[in-house]
Amino acid sequence: MTAPIATNQTILVVGGGISGMTAALEAAECGKQVILVEKTPTLGGRTAQLYRYFPKMCHPTCGLEINLKRIKGNPNVKVMTMTEVTAVAGSRGNYAVTLKVSPRYVNENCTTCGECAKAVTSEIADAFNYGDGKTAAKLKAAYLPHMMAYPQRYVIDASIAGTAEGEAARAACKYGAVDLDMKEETSQLNVGAVVWATGWRPFDANKIQPYGYDRYPNVITSVEFERLADPRGPTGGRILRPGDGKEAKNIAFIQCAGSRDENYLRHCSRICCMATLKQTQYVREAFGDDGKSTVYYIDIRAIDRFEDFYQNVQNDKTVGFVKSKVARIAENRANGNPILHGVDTEGYHRYAVEHDLVVLAVGMEPEVTGVKLPADIIQDSSNFIEGSKDGGMFGAGAASSPLDVNRAVQSATAASLKAIQVIHKTASTEAA
Amino acid sequence: MTTNANSANQNALARYKNNFLKEVEANVEDGHMVKMCMQCGVCAGSCPLGPAWQHSPQKIFMMIRAGKREEVLGSDSMWMCTSCYNCIVRCPRQLPITHIMHGLANYAHRLDLAPKGQPTREIAKLFWDNLVKTGRVNELKFSLAMYFKDGFGQGVKNAMAMQATGLGLLKAKRLNPMELVGGHKCKDIGGFRKMVAKAREIEDRRRGLA
Amino acid sequence: MAKKQYAFYPGCSSQKGATASNFLTSLDVVVQKLDLQLNEIPDWNCCGASIGYAEGGELPRLVINARNLAIAEKELPGQDMVSGCPACWLATRETHERLAEHANLLAETNVALKEAGLNLNNTVRARHMTEVLIEDIGWDAMKAPVVKPLDHLKIAGYVGCQTNRPFGIAGESFENPKYLDKMIETVGAEAVKYDQKVTCCGGALAFSEPDKSQKQIRDIVEAAYDGGADLIVTPCQLCQANVEVYQSEINKKHGTKLNMPVVYYTQLMSIAYGGTAQQAGLDGQVIKADKLAAIAKK
C-alpha cells in the first residue's frame, strides 16, 4: 500500500488504541484531515482486550463498535495498520515523517470468510489473549486478530509467508486476497502536527522475583485475568488456573506489582486498584458466594467518584482486604497453590496464606516496542510523554501518563485540539 | 560506661527535646532514611526471624516518627536481625533497613537503653572485644567466652551441651586447642587498637556520646 | 600465560584450625587448575562480621575494613581484592562503596587509619571468589579441568544470604540465583530443585538465639532432603558451619535424623578436577560427604 496524500494541514496520530482513535476522530469530526497509524494489524489497542470497565461494568467493545462506526463513516480519517513511524524530521507545523509498513499478505479483497485459516495448520501465540504469557492461547498463522478487528481483514503471519503453508492459504482463497508477494514498504508523509498515542504495556512480571511469576504457573497478571474472565477469551470466560486447569475460586490480588517501587516503576499506575476491585466482581460473577477474593494493598486509590465502587466491594462479603505489600510467594508443591507470606501492617499480623490463584496487578509503563520517539519529545522520569520542545507534538492517553480509559480519552481529546491549534497557526501564518 | 551512657542519654534528651526522629537521623546509621518509609510492610514479611519480632521494622519506623523513644530503644526487635538483607533488596523505597536496624541496636546499646542481658547484645560485645584484642576473631576463645558469659556453672552446662558439636569440629580439625595459647592475631596489633580507638572517638564525638 | 593475580583476604574462619579451614584447603587445587594466584594480604584483620555493629558502631567497622583495603592498595597494587568468605566480602565491599559515596566518612576513616600508619585512596575493588570464577575465569574454563565429573550426585545448591544480598552476583536475581546450580552442573552433578535456596540460616544468631537459628537450618536441610539431595553445597562459610554442625543438635532436640553433608563449591571442584579427598578438605567434614569421597577414590 502507498501512503495517502498529506500536507502540513494534516494531523498524524500514532497508535490506534482508544486514545489514538479518539484523537483522530475528534479532529476529523472538526473537519481536519487525519492519518491514523497503528503498528499491529488492527485498531482497538489494549482496551479491546478488557472484559469490562470499572465502575459501570460495561463492555469496552461497546465503545469500540461506536468508534469503528465513526471511522468507517468519516472520509477525513485515513487508517494505516501494520505501520510504524521510524523517523520524524522537520518541526512544528511542518514535519517529514517516515513510515514503515509491514506486509499483511492479505489485500482488501478479503471477505473474512476464513478459508485461508482452514488451510493452515501451524499456530502462533494469540497476542489478543496474551498468548505469549500464562494463557498460552494460540491461533492459526492465518488469522483475524479478534472478532472486532478493524480493518476486518485476515493476516498471514510472516512465519508462513514463504512456505508451503502460505501457498496453501493463497490457494484456499477464492477471492485473490492472499498476496504473498507483499513487501515491507517505506513511505514519507508531510504533516503539520503529531499526536503520540502509543499507549502502555503491562510491567514485565518476570522482573518481580519475589512473586515468582516466572516460577509458579498459578501466578498470573491482571491483564491475563481479563482474558480469563471474558467469555470471548481462551477459557470461554471460565476462571481456570494455568497450572492444572482447575477452577480458581480463592484468588489473591496483589496491588502495586511493579508500581510505587523504586526497584521497578517509581510511579503509581493509578488504574490498578480500581481494576482489581472490578476483577473481584468477576470472581463473584463466576462463583457467587463460593468465590473468595483477597486484595493485598498499600493504599486503595479509588479516586474521586470511584470511591463508592470501593465501598460496594468492601460490603461484598466474598472480598477481603489486607493492608500489606506481600513479601514473597512460595508454592505448595502438593497442590500447586501459591502461598503468600507477609505481614498485615494494620496492627501487625503475620500471614502465610494459600490461594488457588494469584493475580498480580501489574503496573503501566509506556509502550516501547515498535515506538521510536523523536529526540524532540520531552519525557518524565518514567518516560511518559510530557510534550515536545517545539510544541508541535503531543502525548495522548496512556502514553502521556498512567490513566484510566475515561481520562485517556479526555487527554486524547485535549491533544487533538492542541494539534488543531498547530494546524490553525500554520494556516494563518501562511495566509498572512 | 553506664554513667557515661546516662549522661549521653540526658544530653540526647535535652538536645532533641521530643523529636526522636531528628535524634535518630543524627545518631543512627542511615537514620535519615527512616522518614522515607511508606508503611507497605514488605520488610516485616521478609524477615526470616519475623515471628520473633516484637515490632517489625516498618512498625519501628512508625514508632520513631511517633516519638516512642524508650519503646524503640528498649525493644529487642533490632537484636533479632540476622543480616540476611532480604528487607533491603525488597524495600520499594530502597531503605537500607538492615543498616538502620544495626544502627538502632548500636545506639540503644551505647545509651545502655537496650534490654539488659539480651543475648545477641552480649555476644556482639564479646565478639567485638575479642576482635579488638587480637585483630582477628579467635573462635575458640570466643566460643568459650560465650559459654561462660553467664558464670562458670552455666558455662560448663553450655559447654557440655555443645560438646558433640565441639568434638565434631575438633575431630574435623576445624577447632584448634592450640588457639588457647597464642593462635592467630595481627602483627601490628598496637596500631590496630589505636586505629579502632580513634575511629570510636571520632564517632562518639559526632554523636555526643563522648 | 601470566597467572591472574589477586589480593587474597582469607578471613578469620578460613584460617588454619578454624571452622572453614577446609575451604582454604580445597581452594588450592582450584587455584592451581584455573591458573590463579592469590596473594594473601599481609597482616589482614577481621571484617567485623554480621554482629560487629552492636559494640563497634559504624565508623570503627568501616575503619577495620578500610585497613585491609589500605594494605592491599599499598602492598598489592593494581590487584582486585578477593575473599572466599561472604561476610568478609560484604563488609569490605560495603566499606569501599560507602567511603566512595561519602567523602567525609573517607576523611574520618583516614584520620583513624593514620594511627596505624596507613592511608586509603579507596581504589581497590572488593570481590567474592565466586564472582572471580564466573566473571574472570568463565564457565568453559571452569569446566575444562573436570576429569571426574560428579555423575549421579544430586546436590542442593544453597546460596544463602550474603553472597546473594544485597550485592549478589551480577545478573542474578535475589530470589532465585542460578549460578550455584550452574556450578553444580559444570562439575557434572545434578542440581536439585528445592525452595530454601536463599533462606537465611540464622548463622549470625547461632549462639544467641540457637532455637531460632536452628529452626532455619532444619527447614533448609529438610527441604534439601525433599528435593532428593545427596548433599548441600554452599559458597558461604557461616552457612556451611552453621548448617552442618548443628544438625546433631537439632536431631537431639527434635528426634530428627538429619545427616546431610554440607560442602563448599570449591570442594566439588577440587574433586571433579581430580583432587584427593584430602586435597578437597573432605576430612574436614563433621558430617562425612562419603559419596563425594567415593568419586575421589575412583
Next chain:
Amino acid sequence: MADNKFAAYICSGCGIGDVLNVGALEKIAQKEGKMAMVKSHPFLCNAEGVQMIRDDVANEGVTHLCIAACSRRAKAEAFSFPTAAVARANLREGVIWVVAEGSDHDEIRQEMAEDYVRMGCAEVKKMIVPGGNVKESSSKRILVVGGGISGMTAALAAADAGYEVVIVEKSAALGGFARNLLKRVPFSGPYAEPQATGVEEMAARIGTHPRIKAHLNSTVAKTAGAPGRFQISVAQESGAVTEETVGAVVQATGFTTYDIARLPELGGGQANVVDQAGLEAMAKQANGGAIKRADGKEVKSVVFVQCAGQRDTTGTHLAYCSGHCCATSIKQAMYFKDQNPDIDTVVMYQDLRVPGMGEDFYRSAQQKGVIFTKGKAGKVSGGDNCKVEFRDLILDEDTAADADLVVLATGQVPNAGVDLDVWTEINTKAEGGDEAAKQQRRDLEATSVLKLAYRQGPDMPQFKYGFADSHFICFPYETRRTGIYATGPVRRPMDMLQAQEDATGAALKAIQAVENAQQGRAAHPRAWDLSFPKARLEGCTQCKRCTVECPFGAIDEDEKRFPLFNEERCRRCGTCMGACPVRVISFENYSCDTVGSQIKAVNVPDEFEEKPRILILACENDAYPALDMAGIQRITYSAFVRAIPVRCLGSVNTIWITDALNSGYDGVMMMGCKKGDDYQCHFVKGSEMAHYRMSKIGDTLKQLGLEPERVQTQEVAITDNARVARLINEYVEQINEIGPSPMKGFG
C-alpha cells in the same frame, strides 16, 4: 431530481451461493421486491463488483440499492454510495453463518434468506437519502461560563484554534478558586516542588487576546436556542443585560468547598481549625514568611486531617473522594517545611491517594520531613492548643496529636445549578396549576447556572452526587445537552492538572458542535448523521410524549403547544418516533414505514406449517453486533427469527409490535442495552423506555387474545454473542410450547 430507480444486488460469495438458491433470491427481489434491476455477483465487494454498482448509479439512474450480501457492519466502505439510498440484506452473518449446516436445513435457510431479501427491498423503497441542512448563517462563537482555571483554559484553547470566545464570570476578576492559591501542585517533572499557578499570565493573555471577550461581574440570565444559534442574555451586576449569540457553550462553573461548619466533630468552626482554602489564605498572607494563625501566633506544628467530611459512609457528608486533597495537603505541608524545616507537619490519612507522578511529590514531602500517619481522626478540638484524637492504624492504638493549627481536607461540591429531577417534580405540579409549586419553581430556577429555556429544565442533567458528568467511560464528553459541555470540577471532582486537560477537550467538543450545527450534522454518537426527524403536525395530538421523552431536550413546544424540533440539539436516536402514538414523526431513512414495511414483507407461513416466525428488534450498537458475531463464530440459532436493527429500542414504536402480531408473527423479541443506574444505552433511556412501553402493551395483547409471552424484552450486551443465540433458541422453544399465533391468516 430524476425518478427513483430501485435495484437489488445479490452476492453469491463467501459460500452464500453454495448453500442458498441465488436464482430464487433474484426472482423474489424482482417479483415481490419490485426491483427494477436485479443482479447477482460472485464477489460483490471487490473492485469490479462495486464498480458495477457505481456504474448503474451513474449510468442507469439507480437511486435505491438493496445489497443482499454480508452484514451492514462488514464492507461498509466498499458499499458506501453517498448519493443513493442503501439497504443491506444480511445473508452471510444473518443467515448462512447462523443456520445449522446440512440439507435438512436447506428449506428454512432459504426461506430466511428470501425474507431478508424481501425486507431489504421493502425497506429501501421507503428510504430517502437525507438531504442535510447546511446553514448560511450559524454562529461559531463559543460561550464559556466561568472564568476559573477550567474556563480560562477552555477559552484560550478555543481562541488559539481560531474561534471567537465569550467568557461570563460572576466575580470581578478571572482566576476563580486558583486565584486564591499561593502555589499549585506540580504538573511537570520533577514533581518535587509546588509550582506557580500561572493564573495571572492566563488572565493577562485573555485580556489581550483578539478573539476573547470577557464579561466580569456577570451571570447568564437566559440561554435560548440551539447549537449554532444560542441566544445568551448576560446580566451585569449593574443590571444591564447584553445579548450574545454563540454556537456552543462550555460550562466551567467549578466547585464550592464543603462547609467545615458541618464538621463540628472535626473542630469545624472552632479557632485554629481551617480548611485547605483557609490555609492557602494564611500562606498567601505570609507570602513566604512564617505562617501565622488568626491570633498572630506563628504556627510551629500543624496536622492535616485528610478525607474530612469525605468518603463518608453514614450519609451525612460527601460519599465521594475529591481526588486532589492528598496532593494539596502535601503541597501545603511543604509551605511550612520550606519556610522552616523545624515545624512539625503531620498528614493524617487513611489511603494516601497521589496517583501517577504524584508518588514523586509524596517522596519529596517525606524528604522534607513531612510525617505521614495512617490514622483515622476521631475528634478534633480547636482553640489555642489544638488536639487531634485519632486511631493510629499502624501502631493500632488510640492516641492524640497536639498542634497549633489543624487543616481539614474537605471536598469539592459542584456548582451545577438546578437538579432536574427536583425541578421536574415541581414543574409537573406547577403545570397542573399548583400556585405554591409555581413559586417553588421560580425560586429554584433563580439558582440555575445556565437558565436554559428548554422544555426539560434550566440546567444540565446531573449524574452522581450532583456532578454534571457524562455517563460514558469511552466518551467523557457525551453530553445530554447537545452543544453544551460541562468541564472541570463541576463535572467531576478533580485537580487543576486534570481540569486543564478536561477544559481543553471540552473546547474541542464545543468547536465540533458549532461546525456540526452549521453543516446540519448530528453530534456523537450518530456523528455526522444528516437525517433529521420531520413531524406531520397536522396529525399531532399534542400529547407531549416526544417533548417529555426526548433524552436530549431537543424538542420544545411552540406557543400553539405543538412540538418544536431543534435540529441542532437532536441526536437522531428516534426516541420521539418511538414515543409518538399517532406516528407523525419520521426520519428520511428511518421511519415507522421503513421498519413497518420490513415487518410486513416477511412471508408468514400458516399455522399448519409449524414454522413460527419471530421478529427481533435489535439495538444496532450492541445487540445487532452480538448477533453478527454469533455468526462470525458460527454459533447457530433458530432460522425462524427475522432480525431488524433499530437505532435504539427507544425508537421502537408499538405499532411495529401490533403490526407484527396482527400479521401472524408468533413472537417479538426486543434486544436493547442494560438499563438502570449503570445503564449502557447511549441514548440514555431507550432500553428503559422500551421496557416501560412494552409493560403497557399487555392490554393490547389481551384485546388480540394473545399471551403476554409473545412479546419479550431482553437486555443484551455486545459481548453476548453466545448468549444471544441461547436466548433465541430458548424463546423459540417457549413459543413452540405456547403454540402458533391465532392471528395467522388474518394479517
